[in-house]
Amino acid sequence: MTITTDLWHHFGRTRAERDRTVPRAFHWLWSQEGGPGSEILGDLTGKVIGDLGAGAARQAAHLATHQAPARVDAVDASPAQHAMATDLFGHLAPRLRIVRSDAVKHLRTTAGTYDVLYSVFGAVDFTDPRELLPVVAAGLRPGGLLAFSTLAHYLGGAPAESDVVPADIPAKTPDGEATTMRRWVLQEHLWTKVLDESGFTQIDVNVLPPAVEGPRSAATLLVTAVCQA
Numbered sequence: 001m002t003i004t005t006d007l008w009h010h011f012g013r014t015r016a017e018r019d020r021t022v023p024r025a026f027h028w029l030w031s032q033e034g035g036p037g038s039e040i041l042g043d044l045t046g047k048v049i050g051d052l053g054a055g056a057a058r059q060a061a062h063l064a065t066h067q068a069p070a071r072v073d074a075v076d077a078s079p080a081q082h083a084m085a086t087d088l089f090g091h092l093a094p095r096l097r098i099v100r101s102d103a104v105k106h107l108r109t110t111a112g113t114y115d116v117l118y119s120v121f122g123a124v125d126f127t128d129p130r131e132l133l134p135v136v137a138a139g140l141r142p143g144g145l146l147a148f149s150t151l152a153h154y155l156g157g158a159p160a161e162s163d164v165v166p167a168d169i170p171a172k173t174p175d176g177e178a179t180t181m182r183r184w185v186l187q188e189h190l191w192t193k194v195l196d197e198s199g200f201t202q203i204d205v206n207v208l209p210p211a212v213e214g215p216r217s218a219a220t221l222l223v224t225a226v227c228q229a
Contacts, residue, residue, distance in 0.1 A: 007181050008078035009174040012056045016084050022092075023062045028120060028149040030218045034211040038062070040147055040224065044069045047115035050139070051075060052103040052132075052148075053122020057085035057096065064089075064096040071095060073114075075123070077102040080174070104132055107139040114140050119148040125183050129191070130164060133198035140227040146200065151185045152207050152219035160187045164194060191223055200225035 026038035038044070044067040051060040054074035064072045074089075074096060076082055082100035089096055099106060103123035117136055119125070124132065136146055153160050154167070161167070161184075168180035186194075188205045195203050203225040210217040 005173050005179075006078050006080050007171040007173065007179065008055070008076075009080040010172055010176075011078075011081065012084060013080075016056060016088060020088055022065045022089070023058050024066075026059055026062050028220060028222050029208055029211055030121065030149075030151065030220050031211045035208055035220070036222070038067065040222070041116050041118060042145065044116065046070050048113060049073070050110075050114045050117045051122070052117060052119040052124065052136070053126065054085065054098075055081050055122065057089050057098055059118075059120050060096055061089040061092055064092050069095065071097055073097045073099050075099045075101055075103055075106050103127060104135050107132075107135040111138045112141055114144055116140075116145045116147070118146070119150075121149060121151070124148040125150050125185075126181065127184075128164075128166070129184060129186070129194045130198075133194055133200070137199040137227050142227060144227045145224065146195075146227065147222070147224045149208075150191075150221050150223070151183075152188075152221045154185055155216050155218055160185045161190070162187055164190055188221060191221065195223070195225045199228050201228050202226040 029035040047069050049069050049072045051074045054060050054076045057074035060072045060074035074085055085098045166182035166184050169183045171179050171181040173179055192203050206222045208220040208222055
């Protein structure tokens with residue numbers, strides 16, 4: 001069995017120590033301030049929702065608490081993030097289900113399950129889209145919605161890639177050693193192309209400017225697409 005180092009071990013840990021509340025708002029922007037909210041997902045009443053790369057499951061907890069879905073599955077491969085999400089929001093079961101799994105592996109076992117799938121700088125950013133997006137389409141019911149936010153350009157301002165290739169970005173192992181992980185930061189037309197090839201229609205890509213300016217600020221691509229019937 002291959003053991004993969006959990007490169008998300010440290011992410012969100014400081015916030016979790018001081019903030020255990022369910023967020024009152026849903027944010028797509030990189031800064032997690034302002035901008036559109038969960039209305040992008042439409043009426044979620046009675047629907048089955050999946051958060052791909054949910055991290056500590058804050059966005060999923062918001063939907064489970066403030067909307068009326070049948071269920072929200074918060075899916076994340078990181079053992080540390082799964083444990084954090086369970087500690088913070090496990091009490092929201094059964095409406096919120098916290099799932100420890102790679103997004104691709106999970107979707108391969110849940111064909112036709114979801115009415116809505118979304119990713120907020122989550123699995124869509126860190127999985128080869130040519131591998132992920134076809135199984136996202138398979139995981140959705142006909143006419144189901146995919147929505148995701150991703151970087152419109154690299155932090156620091158370098159332009160997005162003109163081909164479907166990842167970049168190595170800084171990360172840390174659980175013991176604090178410096179390493180890298182792969183992230184896909186693509187131009188708008190590439191997301192449209194890969195979504196179309198993966199079985200999506202009604203593809204819409206919007207560029208949202210940063211709510212605040214700073215050295216690590218970035219514009220956000222907000223993408224929605226509908227699974228073909």
